[in-house]
Amino acid sequence: xxxxxxxxxxxxxxxxxxxxxxxxxxxxxxxxxxxxxxxxxxxxxxxxxxxxxxxxxxxxxxxxxxxxxxxxxxxxxxxxxxxxxxxxxxxxxxxxxxxxxxxxxxxxxxxxxxxxxxxxxxxxxxxxxxxxxxxxxxxxxxxxxxxxxxxxxxxxxxxxxxxxxxxxxxxxxxxxxxxxxxxxxxxxxxxxxxxxxxxxxxxxxxxxxxxxxxxxxxxxxxxxxxxxxxxxxxxxxxxxxxxxxxxxxxxxxxxxxxx
Amino acid sequence: xxxxxxxxxxxxxxxxxxxxxxxxxxxxxxxxxxxxxxxxxxxxxxxxxxxxxxxxxxxxxxxxxxxxxxxxxxxxxxxxxxxxxxxxxxxxxxxxxxxxxxxxxxxxxxxxxxxxxxxxxxxxxxxxxxxxxxxxxxxxxxxxxxxxxxxxxxxxxxxxxxxxxxxxxxxxxxxxxxxxxxxxxxxxxxxxxxxxxxxxxxxxxxxxxxxxxxxxxxxxxxxxxxxxxxxxxxxxxxxxxxx
Numbered sequence: 001x002x003x004x005x006x007x008x009x010x011x012x013x014x015x016x017x018x019x020x021x022x023x024x025x026x027x028x029x030x031x032x033x034x035x036x037x038x039x040x041x042x043x044x045x046x047x048x049x050x051x052x053x054x055x056x057x058x059x060x061x062x063x064x065x066x067x068x069x070x071x072x073x074x075x076x077x078x079x080x081x082x083x084x085x086x087x088x089x090x091x092x093x094x095x096x097x098x099x100x101x102x103x104x105x106x107x108x109x110x111x112x113x114x115x116x117x118x119x120x121x122x123x124x125x126x127x128x129x130x131x132x133x134x135x136x137x138x139x140x141x142x143x144x145x146x147x148x149x150x151x152x153x154x155x156x157x158x159x160x161x162x163x164x165x166x167x168x169x170x171x172x173x174x175x176x177x178x179x180x181x182x183x184x185x186x187x188x189x190x191x192x193x194x195x196x197x198x199x200x201x202x203x204x205x206x207x208x209x210x211x212x213x214x215x216x217x218x219x220x221x222x223x224x225x226x227x228x229x230x231x232x233x234x235x236x237x238x239x240x241x242x243x244x245x246x247x248x249x250x251x252x253x254x255x256x257x258x259x
Numbered sequence: 260x261x262x263x264x265x266x267x268x269x270x271x272x273x274x275x276x277x278x279x280x281x282x283x284x285x286x287x288x289x290x291x292x293x294x295x296x297x298x299x300x301x302x303x304x305x306x307x308x309x310x311x312x313x314x315x316x317x318x319x320x321x322x323x324x325x326x327x328x329x330x331x332x333x334x335x336x337x338x339x340x341x342x343x344x345x346x347x348x349x350x351x352x353x354x355x356x357x358x359x360x361x362x363x364x365x366x367x368x369x370x371x372x373x374x375x376x377x378x379x380x381x382x383x384x385x386x387x388x389x390x391x392x393x394x395x396x397x398x399x400x401x402x403x404x405x406x407x408x409x410x411x412x413x414x415x416x417x418x419x420x421x422x423x424x425x426x427x428x429x430x431x432x433x434x435x436x437x438x439x440x441x442x443x444x445x446x447x448x449x450x451x452x453x454x455x456x457x458x459x460x461x462x463x464x465x466x467x468x469x470x471x472x473x474x475x476x477x478x479x480x481x482x483x484x485x486x487x488x489x490x491x492x493x494x495x496x497x498x499x500x501x502x
Contacts, residue, residue, distance in 0.1 A: 025329075036364070119349075122345060122347060122350075123343050123344075123345060123347040124347050124348075124349055124350070126304070126309050126343070126347065127341070127343060127347035127348075127349070129309060129329075129332075129333075129336065130307055130309070130336055130339060130340070130341040130410075130419075131336075131360055131361045131364075131409070132333045132334075132336045132337045132361060132364075133333070133360075133361075133364055134329055134330065134333060138364075
């Protein structure tokens with residue numbers, strides 16, 4: 001039992017160490033401009049353009065459901081016109097970045113881990129190294145940079161369609177007064193709310209890419225290894241997003257003097 | 260010159276290499292033979308720095324690469340070309356992009372110059388006109404040839420071949436052997452070939468090293484090895500299973 005616990009802790013610490021080293025190597029590579037621009041462009045297309053449908057659908061329905069839920073609660077205390085304000089604040093600072101990131105983690109994190117994992121088990125990563133190319137420069141940095149650049153844009157899109165969806169439900173379906181609702185939303189949804197969401201999404205993008213790359217680079221041999229790496233990339237990045245979100249909320253709210 | 264000094268490597272509790280030592284002179288064509296799972300490919304990966312040993316050293320042109328970090332190894336690896344057992348072609352790239360990979364990363368040449376070099380090297384491996392094909396559209400022998408083209412396009416000093424004829428029919432194997440000999444002679448490179456195909460070993464090598472029981476068991480010219488009276492060497496050459 002003791003040796004099992006010891007092995008588990010050693011394995012966990014060793015994994016954390018190699019994750020840290022990968023992250024450090026990626027930062028060094030970015031700071032020394034060893035970026036493959038062609039690959040970066042492709043990754044921006046893959047992560048950004050190909051995630052449009054999933055992000056827009058998630059954003060729109062989240063905003064719509066939020067508007068409906070908020071309306072039925074506010075209606076009881078005659079505060080119908082606060083509906084859009086709640087949708088705006090929630091979408092900008094919490095639901096927009098978190099739900100967008102979770103959806104992207106499922107689509108992009110899994111794809112990154114599967115692609116790099118397959119390359120590793122078929123010796124393509126070794127082939128890269130024999131061709132005097134650092135795997136971090138070629139595989140990790142373009143994905144990490146692309147995710148960090150694209151996530152704030154995807155989040156902004158999700159927020160926009162979420163608010164549009166919430167507005168439609170509130171105004172056209174639930175007969176909330178459009179002028180007061182809109183006015184209240186603009187009054188209570190501030191620039192700091194939007195900024196918090198953007199900062200969060202940028203960090204979540206980094207988390208998705210680096211965990212996907214790490215799981216791919218350390219994947220065990222065989223189809224089973226690639227399968228495990230893919231699943232773990234999605235699970236770990238989703239959990240990391242939720243945990244980091246809590247601490248970021250505390251930190252950023254204080255930083256922007258909202259509390 | 261390449262020097263392997265008292266190399267030891269284990270994977271978990273399983274020792275793979277236990278004190279392997281030998282030298283390879285410039286321009287030499289060395290064949291490493293031994294049974295499957297005997298550590299031949301592991302040894303090859305140590306020579307190019309893809310694996311780090313538990314003990315011992317690998318010295319390339321007087322430089323110990325054993326504990327070099329990945330960024331420094333990039334400089335040393337530019338002396339090498341490697342042909343992998345399964346070719347390890349990048350499946351997201353076409354043949355031309357695979358072959359020109361090192362050039363594109365270096366950005367020393369124009370697109371026109373790169374295309375010309377790719378076409379020349381594909382001609383050399385007898386695969387003209389396949390530039391636009393994807394690796395998945397190629398046969399096993401063609402993939403190995405493209406892997407070889409990718410390894411030699413930037414004129415390395417040393418080319419490593421990991422089981423270049425495994426899984427190929429005798430005729431394609433023979434053509435790969437001829438290709439290895441031609442590349443070694445034309446480009447004046449040092450070749451290290453890992454194989455358990457004895458016909459291939461005899462043809463391409465001017466020296467053979469046999470790994471057995473995790474150590475160098477026998478070494479010599481192909482004639483010496485094939486004439487060896489040692490029962491272990493003879494058993495391997497004749498492909499006889501243990502009674």
